[in-house]
Amino acid sequence: MDKNFDTTDCYMIEGKLALPYTYFAGRVGSTFITTIRDRHKIMGVKCNACNKVFVPPRQTCERCLEDIRDNWVELGNTGEVVNFTVVRYDDKHLPRKAPFVMAMIQLDGADTPMVHILEGIDPERITIGLKVQAVFAAKTTNTILDIDHFEPV
Numbered sequence: 001m002d003k004n005f006d007t008t009d010c011y012m013i014e015g016k017l018a019l020p021y022t023y024f025a026g027r028v029g030s031t032f033i034t035t036i037r038d039r040h041k042i043m044g045v046k047c048n049a050c051n052k053v054f055v056p057p058r059q060t061c062e063r064c065l066e067d068i069r070d071n072w073v074e075l076g077n078t079g080e081v082v083n084f085t086v087v088r089y090d091d092k093h094l095p096r097k098a099p100f101v102m103a104m105i106q107l108d109g110a111d112t113p114m115v116h117i118l119e120g121i122d123p124e125r126i127t128i129g130l131k132v133q134a135v136f137a138a139k140t141t142n143t144i145l146d147i148d149h150f151e152p153v
């Protein structure tokens with residue numbers, strides 16, 4: 001509560017609002033997730049106009065606005081760290097208990113990075129360009145966490 005806000009004559013109830021909802025990942029997002037879940041393959045989409053490969057996939061090339069939703073390309077499960085941070089606070093919406101590392105990982109053959117959990121290495125030893133590989137979850141959650149995490153190759 002803002003201490004500068006005069007609440008002298010106000011009846012206040014502090015609380016949080018729960019807002020149930022259903023999220024639809026869309027056709028492109030759904031194919032991305034179900035291919036990870038069912039085949040342990042990470043797919044991107046390629047723009048035939050500029051040759052960029054996008055992961056996570058999207059319907060439209062952000063550079064040339066071409067419709068690229070059907071131009072699927074299969075990528076390997078390896079890539080490299082292009083940036084990272086150490087998450088040092090706990091929140092019930094985060095996928096791990098702090099501290100843990102979130103990294104931007106550019107898969108081999110992709111032109112854009114994806115954000116995911118990096119494990120199996122001390123944060124002090126992580127370097128930009130570190131080669132990593134996807135580790136798939138033993139049990140599906142029907143989310144991007146069907147890739148459980150990435151770890152050094």
Ligand SMILES: [Zn+2]
Pocket residue numbers: 047048049050051052061062063064065066
């Ligand atoms: Zn393009």
